[in-house]
Amino acid sequence: MEWMKKISSDKMLVGLVSLAAVGMAFIYLGKGPIAPPQSEQTQSAVTTVASPTTKIGVLEKELESKLQTNILMMEGVGKVQVSVNFLTGLKSEYVRNNNVTKRTNKETDKTGGTRETTEITENHQVVMPNGASQPVIAMEDRPEIGGVLVIAEGARDPKVREGIHTAVQTLLNIESARITVVPMGGV
Incomplete structure (x- = not known):
């Protein structure tokens, strides 16, 4: 009878170990797939998207820089941060070669009736210089500014704040x- 106790305790031990292994497997599998860490290549691609590589992004940065340079020269302003947002993109009007052809036909049938038809053909081709990949631009319109935010140390003073506001509006x-001027704070 002792051997039966030994066998049953061995079976119980194997059962407990098996149960623990199954439990751990459920815990591990329950976490779902583990995302691999981002490679350096993926991280740099994400960073590049945020940089102003579009024409509009470049224009915004240029305008911010020009405004900041002008505002920094004003008395009492101190440090300045400028942000500009455009509502629209660049609007370009291209030179076109406009051709209009008008053709009229008069037909008379056997009974003496006449029928007149007019056919008008219009062709408005964009002018491309020989060997160029870009068409000739007749006019280029600036994008519409959505808003300007100026953060300046000296903006706590109402006269300085009003001066900055008027300068941005005039420029x-x-x-x-569409213009907001606030005092710089924090760090």
């Missing part, structure tokens, strides 16, 4: 409601 020729 960009935009309505007052």
Whole structure:
């Protein structure tokens, strides 16, 4: 009878170990697939998307820099941070070669009736210089400015804040409601 106790305790031990292994497997599998760490190549691709590589992004950065340079020269302003946002993109009008052809046909049938038809063909081709990949631009319109944010140390003073506001409004020729000037704070 002792051997039966030994066998049953061995079976119980094997059962407990098996149960623990199955439990651990469920815990591990329950976490779902583990995402592999991002490679350096993926991280740099994400960073490049945020940089201003588009024409609009470059224009925004250029305008911010020009505004910041002008505002920094004003008395009492201190440190300045400028952000500009465009509502629209660049608008370009291209030179076109416009051809209009008008052709009229008069037909008379056996009973004496006449029928007149007019066919008009219009062709408005964009002019491309020989060997060029870009068409000839007749006019290029600036994008519409959506808003300007100026953060300046000296903006706590109402006179400095008003001066910055007026300068931005004058330089960009935009309505007052699209300009916000706030004092710099924090770190």
